[in-house]
Amino acid sequence: MSITIQIPAALRPQADGQASLQLEGGTVREALGELKSRYPELGGRLFKSDNEVNRFINFYLNDEDIRFLDSLETKLKSGDELAIVPAIAGG
Amino acid sequence: MTTLTADHSTDRYHRQMLLPFVGEAGQAKLLKSTALVVGCGALGTVIVNMLARAGVGRLVVVDRDFVELSNLQRQVLFDEDDVNGLVPKAEAARAKIARINSQVQVIPLIQDLNHTNIEQVALEGDYGPVDIIIDGVDNFETRFIVNDTAVKHGIPYIYGGAVGTVGMCYAVLPHTPAGDKPWEIAGRATPCLRCIFEQAPPPGMNPTCDTAGVLGPVVSIVSNYESIEAMKVLLGRYESVNPNLVSVDCWENQLRQLKVGRAYDVGECTCCKKRNFEWLDGVYSSSTTTLCGRDAVQLTLAPGESKLNLVQIADRLKAHGQVKLNPFMLQATVSDNAEAFELTLFKDGRAIVKGTKQPTRARAVYAKFIGS
Ligand SMILES: [Zn+2]
Numbered sequence: 138m139s140i141t142i143q144i145p146a147a148l149r150p151q152a153d154g155q156a157s158l159q160l161e162g163g164t165v166r167e168a169l170g171e172l173k174s175r176y177p178e179l180g181g182r183l184f185k186s187d188n189e190v191n192r193f194i195n196f197y198l199n200d201e202d203i204r205f206l207d208s209l210e211t212k213l214k215s216g217d218e219l220a221i222v223p224a225i226a227g228g
Numbered sequence: 229m230t231t232l233t234a235d236h237s238t239d240r241y242h243r244q245m246l247l248p249f250v251g252e253a254g255q256a257k258l259l260k261s262t263a264l265v266v267g268c269g270a271l272g273t274v275i276v277n278m279l280a281r282a283g284v285g286r287l288v289v290v291d292r293d294f295v296e297l298s299n300l301q302r303q304v305l306f307d308e309d310d311v312n313g314l315v316p317k318a319e320a321a322r323a324k325i326a327r328i329n330s331q332v333q334v335i336p337l338i339q340d341l342n343h344t345n346i347e348q349v350a351l352e353g354d355y356g357p358v359d360i361i362i363d364g365v366d367n368f369e370t371r372f373i374v375n376d377t378a379v380k381h382g383i384p385y386i387y388g389g390a391v392g393t394v395g396m397c398y399a400v401l402p403h404t405p406a407g408d409k410p411w412e413i414a415g416r417a418t419p420c421l422r423c424i425f426e427q428a429p430p431p432g433m434n435p436t437c438d439t440a441g442v443l444g445p446v447v448s449i450v451s452n453y454e455s456i457e458a459m460k461v462l463l464g465r466y467e468s469v470n471p472n473l474v475s476v477d478c479w480e481n482q483l484r485q486l487k488v489g490r491a492y493d494v495g496e497c498t499c500c501k502k503r504n505f506e507w508l509d510g511v512y513s514s515s516t517t518t519l520c521g522r523d524a525v526q527l528t529l530a531p532g533e534s535k536l537n538l539v540q541i542a543d544r545l546k547a548h549g550q551v552k553l554n555p556f557m558l559q560a561t562v563s564d565n566a567e568a569f570e571l572t573l574f575k576d577g578r579a580i581v582k583g584t585k586q587p588t589r590a591r592a593v594y595a596k597f598i599g600s
Contacts, residue, residue: 143482145394145477146391146392146393146394146477146479146480147391147392147394147440156477156480191427192425192426192427193368193425193426193427193428193429195424195425195486197484197486197487200484200485200486200487201487202424202486202487202488202490202491204491204494204495205490205491205494205495220475220484220486222473222475222486223429224368224389224425224428224429225389225390225391225394225395225396226366226367226368226371226389226391226428226429227270227366227389227390227391227392227440227442228267228269228270228271228272228363228364228365228366228388228389228390228447
């Protein structure tokens, strides 16, 4: 499945400056795994361990929080949009 | 108390009273309201400005810092006189608002808001319990303390954050055990901030305005989102409060309405579901805070320690370097082991040591020049 991943501004330096990119994956876990293999440093910021993502970063599939879908096992379909959304601290 | 019978009330607020959901009754509600604005920097100045002009009767403004030149690019209530006078931000806001709308009252609190004093500020001030808490904060530690307070005592809380060209805004209408708050009766309670972000990003993991920069219009957009949500809450128009986490990227032209509504029902939030107020209980508290990106450390003394005599200390420090003094604070340049530090002392005993990111180094400099 070809989906679009939206990279937050804070993590674009670790993704060659891209705001979004297309990649393949059947589930959110696969898509993020693919992202991690392309950009290991970015992957390091997202994942706490091999299996777990950091809890101050959220993932929204078509604007729905994946924690309330099937988390990392949420299935993807072509054209889906997965947004990486870290907490914003500034003010 | 201010009432609508004052001669020019209706003139001043006429344009917003034309809106059917404001009207005379709504305006009277705003004038009777008390809002706590935590942090008076980029977000906070816009919020205070908007709400004061809109006639929110009392604004309790808490900020621990003073106005610096690099603030003027986006912190709309301040000017060069405030920079030259080393005026604390909360006091500068009070003075400016007094000239804008003398019908409303700004109560400036020049202090660090933390788990030891927030309940006193939110519930026990002379101004009475606040009706809403609005976020102008620059760190997640304070936000989670605010969120705990809001949930524990059933006070609406508007979160906002901005950095670079991005920002977010979210309205917490907390769930309470009794379920009898007006927003709960209206079926409009929302998940709390910890339902959405379980943990604070570790220091250094997230860009801050001081390291990554920020554009004025971006903080303005976010804080105006916060201001309108606050007005809806104060007007009692809970059905219009945005239930989504709004996320904007002003450079990539993105505006997202992220659906977070199920987080309370499905999630196991420590704060609003289990009612375990870890941040307010001080589980994660620290007496030193590295002020991210500012090459500075804030030291907070234990509550109950006596207030500093700034005049005496200023006399003593004059031998070591340049000293500036005003009624609120003292700033001195000192050097220790050939390193220069800028030491700012507040009357409440707080200090900001600029020139290091190391808490131990900051403590050493403080101990040497002020005492331990
Ligand atoms: Zn919660």
